[in-house]
Amino acid sequence: MNSYLVTGGAGFIGSNFVHHLLSCTDATVTVLDKLTYAGNKASLDGLPADRFRLVQGDICDAELVDELVRDHDVVVHYAAESHNDNSLSDPSPFVQTNVVGTFTLLEAVRRHDVRYHHISTDEVYGDLELDDPHRFTESTPYNPSSPYSSTKAGSDLLVRAWVRSFKVAATISNCSNNYGPYQHVEKFIPRQITNVLDGGRPKLYGAGLNVRDWIHAEDHSRAVLRIIEAGRIGETYLIGADGEHNNKDVVEMILELLGRPRDDYDHVNDRAGHDLRYAIDSTKLRAELGWRPEFADFAAGLKATVEWYRENEAWWRPQKNDTEAKYRAAGQ
Ligand code: NAD
Numbered sequence: 001m002n003s004y005l006v007t008g009g010a011g012f013i014g015s016n017f018v019h020h021l022l023s024c025t026d027a028t029v030t031v032l033d034k035l036t037y038a039g040n041k042a043s044l045d046g047l048p049a050d051r052f053r054l055v056q057g058d059i060c061d062a063e064l065v066d067e068l069v070r071d072h073d074v075v076v077h078y079a080a081e082s083h084n085d086n087s088l089s090d091p092s093p094f095v096q097t098n099v100v101g102t103f104t105l106l107e108a109v110r111r112h113d114v115r116y117h118h119i120s121t122d123e124v125y126g127d128l129e130l131d132d133p134h135r136f137t138e139s140t141p142y143n144p145s146s147p148y149s150s151t152k153a154g155s156d157l158l159v160r161a162w163v164r165s166f167k168v169a170a171t172i173s174n175c176s177n178n179y180g181p182y183q184h185v186e187k188f189i190p191r192q193i194t195n196v197l198d199g200g201r202p203k204l205y206g207a208g209l210n211v212r213d214w215i216h217a218e219d220h221s222r223a224v225l226r227i228i229e230a231g232r233i234g235e236t237y238l239i240g241a242d243g244e245h246n247n248k249d250v251v252e253m254i255l256e257l258l259g260r261p262r263d264d265y266d267h268v269n270d271r272a273g274h275d276l277r278y279a280i281d282s283t284k285l286r287a288e289l290g291w292r293p294e295f296a297d298f299a300a301g302l303k304a305t306v307e308w309y310r311e312n313e314a315w316w317r318p319q320k321n322d323t324e325a326k327y328r329a330a331g332q
C-alpha cells in the first residue's frame with residue numbers, strides 16, 4: 001500500500017495525517033479537498049513535491065472521485081463538515097458532504113477494490129452523565145444528538161453496510177476531541193487562545209461543566225496509520241487518550257498559560273442540545289495494535305499549542321474576524 005488518497009487533507013486533522021504519513025513512510029499522497037472555509041493550503045506547506053499533490057475538488061463529484069480512487073492503493077476519508085455550531089445554523093452541507101460524499105467514495109472503492117479507512121467521531125454515541133462509570137466502547141449503541149453527529153453516524157453505517165453487502169475492505173475509527181496546531185479558530189481551544197491573544201475574553205457555553213476527552217492530533221494520526229497497516233478489515237477502533245477535562249478547567253488553564261487571571265472569561269449562550277460528556281475506552285486499539293498516546297500530559301500539550309498560536313498569527317488571523325462575527329450574532 002504505497003499510494004494514498006487523503007480526502008479533507010487541507011483541514012486540521014487531515015493535514016496532520018499527511019505530514020505524519022510522508023515523514024514516516026515512503027508513500028505518495030494525493031489530497032482531495034474542496035478548500036471550504038475550513039481548508040487551508042498553508043497547512044500543507046513544506047511537503048516533498050515529488051511525493052505529494054493537492055487536487056481541489058468535491059468528494060460528491062462522482063467522476064473526479066472515480067478517477068482518483070482508481071489510481072490509488074488506499075483511501076483515507078477525513079473530509080467533512082466538522083463543526084457542531086454550524087450544523088445547527090445550516091444542516092444542509094452536512095448531509096451533502098458527510099452522507100452523500102461518503103456514499104460517493106464507497107461506490108468508487110467498491111468499483112476499484114481499493115482499501116478504505118473511514119475517519120469518524122465519538123459523538124456518534126451521544127453523551128454520558130458526568131458520573132457514569134462507563135465510557136464509550138466499540139459496542140456502545142449509536143445515539144447521535146446534533147445534525148453533525150447524526151450525519152457522521154449515517155456515514156459510519158454506510159461503511160458497515162458496504163463491508164457486509166459488497167465486501168469493501170474498510171476499517172472505521174471513532175476518535176475523541178483533537179487539539180494541536182492548525183485547528184480552525186471556530187473550535188473551542190483555538191477560539192479561546194486567540195481571543196486572549198487579541199486582548200479579549202474566553203467564551204464559555206453555559207456553566208462550562210461539559211466534559212471533552214482531549215487527544216493530540218499527532219496521537220490520532222499515529223493511531224490511524226497503525227489501523228491501516230495492521231487493523232482487521234471490517235472492524236471499528238475507538239481512539240482516545242484518557243484526556244477528560246471540563247471546559248471551565250480548560251479555559252482556566254489557557255488563561256493561566258497566557259498570564260491572565262483564571263476568572264477572566266464570559267459565560268455565553270449555551271449550544272442547543274449540547275452533549276454533556278464524551279469519554280473513550282480505547283482498550284481494543286491498545287491491546288490489539290499496541291498503540292499508546294505520546295502526548296499523555298494534556299497540560300504540556302496545551303502549553304505547546306498556546307505557543308504555536310502565539311507564533312503563527314499569520315496562519316489564523318484571516319479567519320478570526322468572520323468567525324467571531326458569526327458567534328456574536330448567535331450571542332456566543
Ligand atoms: P476540518 O473542518 O478542520 O477539515 C475538514 C476538511 O474537509 C477541510 O479541509 C475542508 O475543505 C474539507 N472538505 C469539506 N467538505 C468537502 C467536500 N465536500 N469535498 C472535499 N473536501 C471537503 O475538520 P477536522 O477537525 O480536521 O476533522 C476531520 C475529520 O475528522 C472529520 O471527518 C471529523 O468528523 C473527524 N473528527 C474530528 C475530530 C475533531 O476533534 N476535530 C474528532 C474526531 C473525528
Ligand code: DAU
Nearest residue numbers: 082083084121122123176177186187188203204205210247
Ligand atoms: O468529539 C469529537 C468532536 O469534537 C468532533 O467530531 C468534531 O468535529 C469537533 O468539532 C469536536 O466537537 P465539539 O462540539 O466537542 O467541539 P467544539 O470545539 O465545538 O467544542 C468543545 C466544547 O467547548 C463543547 O462542549 C462546546 C464548548 N465551547 C465551544 C466553543 C466554540 C464553548 O464553551 N465555547 C466556545 O466558544
